[in-house]
Amino acid sequence: MELQLALDLVNIPEAIELVKEVEEHIDIVEIGTPVVINEGLHAVKAVKKAFPNLKVLADLKIMDAAGYEVMKASEAGADIVTILGTSEDMSIKGAVEEAKKQGKKILVDMIAVKDLAGRAKEVDAMGVDYICVHTGYDLQAVGKNSFEDLQTIKSVVKNAKTAIAGGIKLDTLPEVIKVQPDLVIVGGGITGQADKKAAAAKMQQMINQG
Ligand SMILES: O=C([C@H](O)CO)[C@H](O)[C@H](O)COP(=O)(O)O
Numbered sequence: 001m002e003l004q005l006a007l008d009l010v011n012i013p014e015a016i017e018l019v020k021e022v023e024e025h026i027d028i029v030e031i032g033t034p035v036v037i038n039e040g041l042h043a044v045k046a047v048k049k050a051f052p053n054l055k056v057l058a059d060l061k062i063m064d065a066a067g068y069e070v071m072k073a074s075e076a077g078a079d080i081v082t083i084l085g086t087s088e089d090m091s092i093k094g095a096v097e098e099a100k101k102q103g104k105k106i107l108v109d110m111i112a113v114k115d116l117a118g119r120a121k122e123v124d125a126m127g128v129d130y131i132c133v134h135t136g137y138d139l140q141a142v143g144k145n146s147f148e149d150l151q152t153i154k155s156v157v158k159n160a161k162t163a164i165a166g167g168i169k170l171d172t173l174p175e176v177i178k179v180q181p182d183l184v185i186v187g188g189g190i191t192g193q194a195d196k197k198a199a200a201a202k203m204q205q206m207i208n209q210g
Contacts (some may be wrong), residue, residue, distance in 0.1 A: 001180065001207045004057060005200065006165065006187035008032030012039055012046045018191060019051055025200035028080065030057040030185065041076035048077030055079040061109055063087045066095035074102035080130070085110040085119050089126065096127045105129035107163065110153070111136050120153045124160050130183060131157050135166030145172070150179045170199060173206055180210070 005026045007015045012035075019029050029051065031043045036058065048056045058078035062069050066083055073081045083095045085108045092108065099106045107130035113119045120131055133149035150164045164176055165185035176184055184207060193199040 002027035002183050004028035004185040006030040008034050016050050021197045022200035025204040028055040033059045044076040066091040067098040070095050070098040074104045080105040082107045082109050085113045117156050121156050124157045130163050131160045132163035140167040
């Protein structure tokens with residue numbers, strides 16, 4: 001199981017300061033969608049340059065022009081790029097093809113997918129690297145989470161790694177670990193804590209104990 005730190009509400013210098021605090025306790029650093037919107041792929045480039053030993057995920061949530069956008073994110077230094085599970089099969093296949101060419105990985109974000117089991121099977125067959133259940137900010141605000149969805153994809157995904165994101169905190173992490181995803185994605189559960197290093201260290205320890 002790996003731990004990914006999601007950075008959503010920071011600018012580039014703040015992102016670098018934050019990663020410095022927790023880098024020894026995380027495996028992947030995510031440049032979140034709001035950061036890419038505010039700062040562009042410069043944020044991916046700057047974080048990869050500052051932390052060459054960490055994997056960097058560009059959370060582009062691609063919907064179209066997938067091959068081109070994966071190429072641009074790869075050029076900026078992303079190791080993993082996200083595409084939406086709701087996008088066309090052709091887009092997902094294009095993303096996978098370009099990622100393979102560039103030696104990068106594709107994570108499919110299943111946010112807002114209605115037939116989760118059915119779509120997970122389909123995208124799994126397209127050769128994607130990760131399939132991620134995700135409760136976004138807007139549904140977190142009305143008390144939703146993705147714990148049951150994680151069990152759903154775990155039962156149907158045969159090839160890709162499984163991941164979960166959305167509002168995971170120290171007190172809910174044990175419920176996630178029980179289902180054994182390959183990747184746990186945490187934003188506010190670390191970045192919103194007064195002692196970010198301690199929160200990341202504790203999460204890493206819980207994940208390693210599995
Ligand atoms: O992908 C995300 C969200 O859509 C905003 O871009 C977050 O990175 C993801 O939800 C993880 O963050 P937390 O929910 O704060 O753990």
